[in-house]
Amino acid sequence: MAIDRSDREFHFTDKDFAVIKDLIYKRAGINLSESKKDMVYSRLSRRLRANGLRTFKQYLNLLNDPSSHEQQEFINSLTTNLTSFFRESHHFDILKDFLVSRESPVRIWCCAASTGEEPYSIAMACIEHYQSFTPPVEIYASDLDTKVLAKAEKGIYPVERVERLSDQRLKSFFFRGKADNSGLVKVKPELQKLIRYFPLNLLDNQWPFKLQFDVIFCRNVMIYFDKQTQYQVLKQFLPYLKDDGLLFAGHSESFPQASDLFSLRKHTVYVKADKARIKS
Numbered sequence: 048m049a050i051d052r053s054d055r056e057f058h059f060t061d062k063d064f065a066v067i068k069d070l071i072y073k074r075a076g077i078n079l080s081e082s083k084k085d086m087v088y089s090r091l092s093r094r095l096r097a098n099g100l101r102t103f104k105q106y107l108n109l110l111n112d113p114s115s116h117e118q119q120e121f122i123n124s125l126t127t128n129l130t131s132f133f134r135e136s137h138h139f140d141i142l143k144d145f146l147v148s149r150e151s152p153v154r155i156w157c158c159a160a161s162t163g164e165e166p167y168s169i170a171m172a173c174i175e176h177y178q179s180f181t182p183p184v185e186i187y188a189s190d191l192d193t194k195v196l197a198k199a200e201k202g203i204y205p206v207e208r209v210e211r212l213s214d215q216r217l218k219s220f221f222f223r224g225k226a227d228n229s230g231l232v233k234v235k236p237e238l239q240k241l242i243r244y245f246p247l248n249l250l251d252n253q254w255p256f257k258l259q260f261d262v263i264f265c266r267n268v269m270i271y272f273d274k275q276t277q278y279q280v281l282k283q284f285l286p287y288l289k290d291d292g293l294l295f296a297g298h299s300e301s302f303p304q305a306s307d308l309f310s311l312r313k314h315t316v317y318v319k320a321d322k323a324r325i326k327s
């Protein structure tokens with residue numbers, strides 16, 4: 048049954064959606080299904096309002112204007128940033144076990160860091176493992192979305208975001224806001240010092256590192272990519288991951304098409320495939 052959308056504030060055609068779908072795929076690798084039309088309309092309507100525009104056609108023209116800053120806002124609007132502290136908590140136990148045998152400094156890259164809960168969880172796990180607020184660890188945290196990265200760097204969260212953490216973790220790693228800041232928590236500066244934040248698009252064909260990582264966290268971002276893009280990104284990880292390093296993926300992500308690059312060790316944790324070790 049066709050749904051009547053005539054009550055919409057902005058006229059939004061199937062062609063507009065097709066152009067947007069193509070643009071976000073090319074710029075971010077995000078593969079939008081037809082079911083995302085309403086989501087796209089609602090998120091981009093805000094951008095039309097912010098720019099004082101009246102039609103999607105005008106908005107798409109703005110995106111083609113090289114002097115406009117709207118491109119980044121467009122990307123920020125269409126990313127999905129759902130995350131939480133110690134999401135898929137077994138991964139942090141696996142990380143701690145892995146740290147036992149590593150030489151320092153241990154370098155960890157969290158490549159879809161969103162609002163920071165994941166890199167801060169990595170930092171907490173490292174502090175707990177080494178029993179020190181200055182563990183021999185460097186954490187690099189990136190994301191394509193500049194808005195979430197700014198939130199991550201601040202490290203301030205509504206108290207509900209931490210309510211499933213143990214009292215011990217809350218006490219060790221967070222300050223509770225008082226007065227005007229009640230209802231908020233802030234991560235302690237010792238954690239922030241362990242993490243370097245920077246924008247990075249996994250689709251870029253060059254990344255700005257001259258080093259190799261012991262661990263790459265790439266969780267719950269590949270699900271937005273098609274198989275071909277996933278393969279490309281995984282291939283590009285190879286020279287940046289030590290031969291005996293670990294790649295953490297999200298719980299619903301698997302890469303059978305890339306079995307020449309990575310092999311599953313357990314619980315969506317991957318290691319380089321034998322052949323890939325020799326080549327990279």
Ligand SMILES: C[S@@+](CC[C@H](N)C(=O)[O-])C[C@H]1O[C@@H](n2cnc3c(N)ncnc32)[C@H](O)[C@@H]1O
Nearest residue numbers: 075126129130159161191192248249266267268
């Ligand atoms: C659902 S969140 C996952 C956050 C975290 N890794 C976790 O598992 O909780 C996906 C993140 O991937 C980021 N992202 C999407 N496309 C990207 C790309 N091409 N390059 C880098 N990050 C991307 C989004 O901005 C978003 O913050």
